[in-house]
Amino acid sequence: MPEFKSDSPVMVTGANGYVASWLVKGLLEAGNTVHATVRDPDNSDKVGHLTALANQTKGQLVLFKADLLDSDAYDAPMSGCELVFHTASPFVIRGVKNNEKDLLEPARLGTKNVLDAVNRTESVKRVVLTSSVAAIYGDSADLADSGKTAFDESDWNHSSSSHHQAYSYSKTIAEKLAWEINDAQDRWTLVAINPGLVLGPSLGKTRSESMRIFRDMFNGSLFPAAPDLTFGLVDVRDVAKAHLLAAFKPNASGRHVTVAGTMSYVEIARVLRERFGVKAILTPRFTAPKALIWLMSPLVGIDRSFVSKNVGYKPAFDNRYIRQDLGLEFSNLNDCVADHFQQIIESRNK
Template structure:
């Protein structure tokens, strides 16, 4: 029997999302009955890939409609479940018109609604929350101020707010609320997965911010020069695996930085040009001067504060805890980048 098999149903919120779809796939392949919540279970464009995965697996898929902001929306889907994966949360960092309505409210109220359902459901024993390294730090310069060589699970984002890095702030307040609610009871255990920039192929039609980042690289929007930004990167398939390890590893606990390594735009571009040759010829080759980026940032909807606090700073993450606690082993990042870019440009490797 698979190490990732549960006799009881398993709930996945936001099941058609980028990361969640891979979680659902792994659960179905292990033979689980998956209670999957989506906004509209009749929208084939959004859920067709989930149905196809179920049809070719040994598991069973049960789709439920649920809206993050609706009280009681998860009560039906959670019935009988021992394990809950809460992945549903907006990932939007560009073009947000109302930070409170589009980011903060869904992240915090959505987490509350799901955990309220957990509190009402006696069968639930463990909750795995999809958080982010955005709840660990807000700006790249934070590492310098922290006086350490790498971020770890003891760090919390103290530099973001509703107006500066609102996405990062939304992930922070959502995770903080989850830990607060967890401490208010003694039946269910909370574990968090805190991934960096998630890359790798998508299973469905649902777009992701990371897919848009790669499209920018392919379209030449960052040619010939890119900002000197460093990202903590992880393969989406590894993020899904980390969730399952967190759910099924008996003595696992706490927060888990889920980052395989760090790369800059130029590092990523180098890998893509070496593998794809001319198909990646519009990827950046130089580093754009920070002073010029600071001047033109508002023209592109980017704050000068973001440029000041992030461009030119190096990042590092200590991922030793997830390796010890969950036995996590990360896949090769070059393969992740190649698989991701191949899907973006519609080619096979």
């Protein structure tokens, strides 16, 4: 059972990311010294919100330049750290030109490079890995094929590949590699957080992929009808809290399905119209026929295989373990969706 020194620094990779920024905020507010790795510490547009947080809290922030593909980049920022949060990984779903170069290689080599540095750094006692439910399942149809009523921590994504659902495949191979490296030693423990689609306000100027996905709800791209797609959702602030609990609870272990609940496009739109009225007038009101979505999908860059295996299927998630192991209580999803949409409105008005 590891015990952590309160005065030891902690390292966060990809510290200016969507989830990581909220994690850094929590660490700084608790008084921790945070060794934050980013691609460019001098880019104020990317890291300015982190330095502002440090100025407003009792913690200390030290920025380090690091690239996922650089095998030597993490030794210096990791020096003296007992806790390592590895959040950095590409989250790109649309417009990917080269799956291997843009998704698989950074996810795989980034995980290897960080954990190789962990093996070289004697002070490290625990690693918290930001994985995804994408490592648990690839297509919503997988649930029906499994014969189960809900996905849980025992499930692994077996349906994705470098050619189908490449992002999900990248998360799968990265997490599997992390467990392999962890199993080969006995000095440090690994805890994985597996969030669904993360929503909620962003602290920095960098917009998450989920911001881009749900911007379609604002601009009328899905009006008046949307595909019958259901998402496992979670508040970004809950995901950050899960990381903190996973780090500092001595007995925390294993993988953690981090999903508060599920909602479809039309269900999300209903919440937004109730909260925002005319501002949400262009949100979808109806479910489009699957046959129509399948027919038109190539015109908008969506594979028909994705439509076949996801549209019309309703994934479900068992989140009992994270509530038991970490004691996490999830926030209200309606409030989370509203907060997310509010920031999209504000960004459009700037």
